[in-house]
Amino acid sequence: MALPIELSDALTGPEVEKRLSHALDERLPFSFVRIGDGEGMALARQGGRHDPLRPSILQAFGTAYDQPRADALGEHLDRAVGHASILGLRAEVLYLSLTADDFKAPKDAFLLRYKRSTEGHEPAEKKHDYQSALRLAHMVFALERLGVSNARPVSSAWVHYDLLASGYLARLVLKAPRIGLISCRRSVARKITTARTGPTLFFPVLEHFGREKTLGVTPEHWWQSMETVSRSLTDVRPGDVFLIGAGIWGKAYCEQVRAQGGIAIDMGSALDIWAGINTRPSVMPLWFEAFPDTPPGEVPRELRLESQLAALA
Known part of the structure; x- marks a missing residue:
């Protein structure tokens, strides 16, 4: 059942960036989807x-x-x-x-x-x-x-952290003619909207059900809210860049964006890093090691969205 794949042939972070940039410059439909x-x-x-x-x-x-x-x-x-234009895979x-x-x-x-x-x-x-x-x-x-x-x-399923750490995703925020954000991180949406001169489309989603149920959200309400976002994705144009962090449903949203001519990036928990939240304590610290002054478990200030955008100003 092992797949006929060699991850030694997988695209690196800079190679993924190059393909994304080409899609944006040429207004080509594109989706980067990670599977776990x-x-x-x-x-x-x-x-x-x-x-x-x-x-x-x-x-x-x-x-x-x-x-x-x-x-x-x-x-x-x-x-x-x-x-998927690029498929992010686990080892x-x-x-x-x-x-x-x-x-x-x-x-x-x-x-x-x-x-x-x-x-x-x-x-x-x-x-x-x-x-x-x-x-x-x-x-x-x-x-x-x-x-x-x-x-x-194909790429590693973790290459989205490389795209964030390099500053590429922050540069996309400023460069794209229209940005779409599908996420539960409202603070990220506010910072993107403030930093940009062009339009920003924000589709808020609930957090994963395991978290939302502790806040009283019913299973039916959670599921219907995810379906509502899917039905709302109807105004996607060539050149639109959608940054998507919506768990399993996010992969479906990526394909909806691509099918309409847009560019979809499955950012997943990289959006949490932008918000300053460490939601993958067993994985994220590997990308935090370049910032030794950061307290253990915390997101380095340099990787938070406001710092990355300020560095580009």
């Missing part, structure tokens, strides 16, 4: 009450995620993957090799097969959580089903 374990869960199209992925589904979507919605979101993601696609029958195995047997598949590629002491292992396996299985290979441009 959450997308693996959605690509699996499992909405039943007794599916092994049910705990992950409830955390991500709540009880509003039934089979028709699972099928609809899965189709959105199929199109997003199939039409697991190189070595994770399971079969359809492995998914039918009991929990302990599945974890044993998963561990054997990752031997030599991950630290021997690494613990494998059943739900995350399932999501990652479904991710690779779905990408194989969709025919993903080195015949198309």
Whole structure:
């Protein structure tokens, strides 16, 4: 099940920037979409009450995620993957090799097969959580089903942090004729709108359901709000640059933007860095090491949006 891909051939940050700039200069449709374990869960199209992925589904979507919605979101993601100009992939696609029958195995047997598949590629002491292992396996299985290979441009799924750290995304904010932002980070929207002379389109979304449910948001309200954003994406023009951080649904939004001639960048949690929020404490600090004076766990001032925009003024 491992994909026929060599990440040694993957595009680097500067190479991704070059392709994005070309799309903007030529007003070409473009989408940069990153696929991780959450997308693996959605690509699996499992909405039943007794599916092994049910705990992950409830955390991500709540009880509003039934089979028709699972099928609809899965189709959105199929199109997003199939039409992506650059596909950001995790390293697991190189070595994770399971079969359809492995998914039918009991929990302990599945974890044993998963561990054997990752031997030599991950630290021997690494613990494998059943739900995350399932999501990652479904991710690779779905990408194989969709025919993903080195015949198309790929990058690391983490290259969005490189685009932010280089200042490229901040430069795009000032250069693009129109900017669209799909995010829950209203502070980022305010700073972009203030910094630009051209129009800014802001489509606010809720945070991930696991966070919103603690604030009293019901599963049905959360799901309908994400669908509302999808229905609202109707006025996209060639040359528009959309910065998108909306979790699994964000990949669907990327394809909607590209299909209308715009440029979609799946920024994900890079938008959190712009807002000064460390939402990936196990990953983000790798990009913070260049700023040793920053207190542990905090986002360096130099990577926050207001500082990057001020440096360009």
